[in-house]
Amino acid sequence: MRVTSAANPRVKQARRLRSGRERRATGRMLVEGERELARAVAAGVAVETLFLCPDHGGAAPPGLACEVVEVSPRVMARLAVRDNAPVVAVARIPERPLARLPRPPRPVYLVADRLEKPGNLGALLRSADGAGVDGVIVCGGDPWAPQAVRASLGTCFTLPLAVAEAEQALAWLGGLPVVVATPEAERLYTEAPLWGAIVVGREDTGVSEPWRRAATLRVRIPMRGAADSLNAAQT
Incomplete structure (x- = not known):
């Protein structure tokens, strides 16, 4: 599955997680970048959806079991904070008492x-x-x-x-x-x-x-x- 429109409902739903209010309401967050994602996975953070952009060299980390959605550079630009991000994931916010x-x-x-x-x-x-x-x-x-x-x-x-x-x-x-x-x-x-x-x-x-x-x-x-x-x- 490759998403090329920023109007895609999945993309719009993920993009809303850039808002603190949406993160608090859903208990979900965005994890951008391959190093950041690898450290999240190693720490046991539950990743639900991975958006990756093959044009930017994005690839799923080995052993990551979640839904994977390929997106175009234009769509990735709507999800990511920085330019040319290879991956952005939707993950559950970890509990840190x-x-x-x-x-x-x-x-x-x-x-x-x-x-x-x-x-x-x-x-x-x-x-x-x-x-x-x-x-x-x-x-x-x-x-x-x-x-x-x-x-x-x-x-x-x-x-x-x-x-x-x-x-x-x-x-x-x-x-x-x-x-x-x-x-x-x-x-x-x-x-x-x-x-x-x-x-x-x-x-x-x-x-x-x-x-x-x-x-x-x-x-x-x-x-x-x-x-x-x-x-x-x-x-």
Whole structure:
């Protein structure tokens, strides 16, 4: 089966998953890219439909058992975030409760607090994966947005990750240190014991009030220029 029209009902239904409201309503998401899809499958994410574009070199991963729909480049452009994507899959959003995060003696958890741009959140997840944190807690963001999945290179599926409200996360953390990054802090992050929950907030307003109240330590990144903060994905 090859679909050449973006008006195809299956394509239109999948495209609606680019909306956060549709993802929440259906419990489904889009996974774009071969590396991202491979990591999702390896993590046990249930893939329901695979749209692939042979013109872009798209092919089904070995052993993937799901419906496969070949599409034209024009149709793939309607489904994908980036140009010339070879594959886009419809998958079930994985459950990521706080209870599944590991609890080592001196854990390092990264808290992404209300990050506005999915691409920044995805890049932060990729950095967290590279740094080897014990877990990531996403508060007020959507790690399953297509831009976040793509920017994370699929590490959103392989990282120990939980999605929760700030109050829920604080209750689960218990008495662990809460380290908040803020330009107003006097102490540099290089001078502080960084363990517990390290909270990164939005570039414009910083971390939200629940995390401000719970902070046991405030740190800042030294800035030598006019700007007082880095892009959240670089923090």
